Amino acid sequence: MIYQTYQPRLARSATPKEPPLSQFIEFLWMREGDNLPQSQSRLLPIGSMELVVNLHEDKIPLFDCHSRALIGSTNGSMLCGAHSQGFIINNERKISVMGVHFKPGGSASFFALPAGELHNQRVSLDELWQGRATELRDRLLEESTWEARFLVLERFLLMVMQPLARYSAVDFALREFDRSPASTVSAVTDKVGFSARHFNKIFRDQVGLTPKLFCRIRRLQQVLDLISSKNQVDWTDIAITCGYFDQAHFIHDFRMFTNCTPTEYLVQRGFHPCHVVLLD
Known part of the structure; x- marks a missing residue:
């Protein structure tokens, strides 16, 4: 299994009024593997939000945190709100996943609703970006290397970033x-x-x-x-x-x-x- 992270480097412009992406995002990441042991894992709370894109298939299953039974799914792109409890994921035999690890509070510049409304929630990204998530996933799948995919994701985040008021x-x-x-x-x-x-x-x-x-x-x-x-x-x-x-x-x-x-x-x-x- 391969796991890599990537530090954002770009800014929308060179002016001081346009903060770099790294002000809001800790890192981008990818996970890829074949013939892996199939199991379930509990992901522990991290104190910030996470964006996840499944490149292997266009859905992400959701499981009950107590019974571990399948209770539904999101589309292939998902936003995990800040959690105060763990949640269950499937470790499939073949995985190809990308993600964005936001800094605490950093997601406010990318999503219009208050972060508290997503507490302990996992939602399809299309519900928040109104179709742009499908565009992002399609553009990532067009690239054959992880280096190129990181750059696509970085540029896409710059494009959707809004100068929203922060406290x-x-x-x-x-x-x-x-x-x-x-x-x-x-x-x-x-x-x-x-x-x-x-x-x-x-x-x-x-x-x-x-x-x-x-x-x-x-x-x-x-x-x-x-x-x-x-x-x-x-x-x-x-x-x-x-x-x-x-x-x-x-x-x-x-x-x-x-x-x-x-x-x-x-x-x-x-x-x-x-x-x-x-x-x-």
């Missing part, structure tokens, strides 16, 4: 949370000068999650990054390093977002820290 208070909060994961929501709210209720609303409109939920998910991501190359882990040390009150608090949060214990996660994690391979 400077939210951008400030995201920088604070990234700079110091231990920052409390109340401390950051005090700095921006808004009431907690108003700040929660504008943060959720841009990011898709409330500030408190966002920070809990990002702290989980910090845990997964710290243990990504380890098979033996001192969980007490991890809990302290990542700012949990105690090990019980850590285990509670971990199980809430991953649906497994820390020990089970080490056994079942997949090719990416946010993929947990589900056992039959």
